[in-house]
Amino acid sequence: MSPHACRGSEKASFVLSTAPTPPVSLTIATRESRLAMWQAEHVQALLQAQGHSVALLGMTTQGDQILDRSLSKVGGKGLFVKELEVALEEGRANLAVHSLKDVPMDLPEGFDLACVMTREDPRDAWVSSKYAHLNDLPQGAVVGTSSLRRTVLLRALRPDLKIEPLRGNLDTRLRKLDEGQYDGIVLAAAGLKRLGLGERIRHIFETTEMLPAAGQGALGIEVRSNRADVAQALAPLADAATWLTVTAERAVSRAMGGSCSMPLAAHATLTDGVLRLQAAWGDPSGAPVLLRADAKQALDAADPASRDAANLLGESVAVQLRAQGAH
Numbered sequence: 001m002s003p004h005a006c007r008g009s010e011k012a013s014f015v016l017s018t019a020p021t022p023p024v025s026l027t028i029a030t031r032e033s034r035l036a037m038w039q040a041e042h043v044q045a046l047l048q049a050q051g052h053s054v055a056l057l058g059m060t061t062q063g064d065q066i067l068d069r070s071l072s073k074v075g076g077k078g079l080f081v082k083e084l085e086v087a088l089e090e091g092r093a094n095l096a097v098h099s100l101k102d103v104p105m106d107l108p109e110g111f112d113l114a115c116v117m118t119r120e121d122p123r124d125a126w127v128s129s130k131y132a133h134l135n136d137l138p139q140g141a142v143v144g145t146s147s148l149r150r151t152v153l154l155r156a157l158r159p160d161l162k163i164e165p166l167r168g169n170l171d172t173r174l175r176k177l178d179e180g181q182y183d184g185i186v187l188a189a190a191g192l193k194r195l196g197l198g199e200r201i202r203h204i205f206e207t208t209e210m211l212p213a214a215g216q217g218a219l220g221i222e223v224r225s226n227r228a229d230v231a232q233a234l235a236p237l238a239d240a241a242t243w244l245t246v247t248a249e250r251a252v253s254r255a256m257g258g259s260c261s262m263p264l265a266a267h268a269t270l271t272d273g274v275l276r277l278q279a280a281w282g283d284p285s286g287a288p289v290l291l292r293a294d295a296k297q298a299l300d301a302a303d304p305a306s307r308d309a310a311n312l313l314g315e316s317v318a319v320q321l322r323a324q325g326a327h
Helices: 034-049 082-089 148-157 170-178 189-194 228-237 240-255 306-323
Strands: 025-031 053-059 095-099 111-116 124-127 142-144 162-164 184-188 219-224 264-271 274-282 290-298
Touching (some): 025 034, 025 082, 034 053, 034 189, 034 219, 034 228, 053 082, 082 219, 111 228, 111 240, 124 189, 142 170, 148 162, 148 264, 148 290, 170 184, 184 189, 219 228, 240 264, 240 274, 274 306, 290 306
Parallel strands (some): 025 095, 142 162
Antiparallel strands (some): 095 219, 111 219, 124 184, 264 274
């Protein structure tokens, strides 16, 4: 199955055998939020179905603890993965399950992205107790998000709105909405659907309205670079098409500076053998205008070498954005 990515650009670093993997004992490091636990338990069940013995190691990360400031001001989304990586390095766990949009574009030396799984809905969702759609909001209404990407996209759609920070896990964000702190909030549709909260969604933004974040809706599994045995066990869980699309998306962000906390959207689709990549960038403190870029190329998801081409496609889109003034 699909080999995994190495630091710097997401290309093969192991050549994995297609032979059946002997059963192994594994421990998954995971955050303890309800969504993170769902994701870890989902991977646990899939690995157990392959005959492996799998335990969970629940942890609280810095990203979970710092809730009074935006991620862009306290170190970015890497705060959600650092403690999990320490557990991998110390041997207390063998793999960590992440929402891929939370994973830094360049992993620390000695760590690899060993598996990208089939993607859930990558789009953003509108959640509100009062208003069925963003367009229904009165002028000056309060919308909650701590994502710089969503901030610039919302400002482009409705520059009259008041965008306020919204931190915490998914349940905390919904509670703050229900308490009346916001007129509406924007969340990833994938998380709501995975937790059986799809009924909270009033509207799903099409990608023509709000372009998703790189990797949104996909799960990525991180391992130590020297654990080819763990990567081999994870190989049957990988989805080649998802891996190809998120490789292109993450390459845009990496080429733009590598931060998960930048006002950048990147979304790729693979249809009839053609990979199409779209990206958008906005200035949170400037005019509510988006810079957009688009590129496409015929690629074969089954060929691991296609990921090199996907990386180049992402870099070309970043060049387009920078040429328009993105930074």
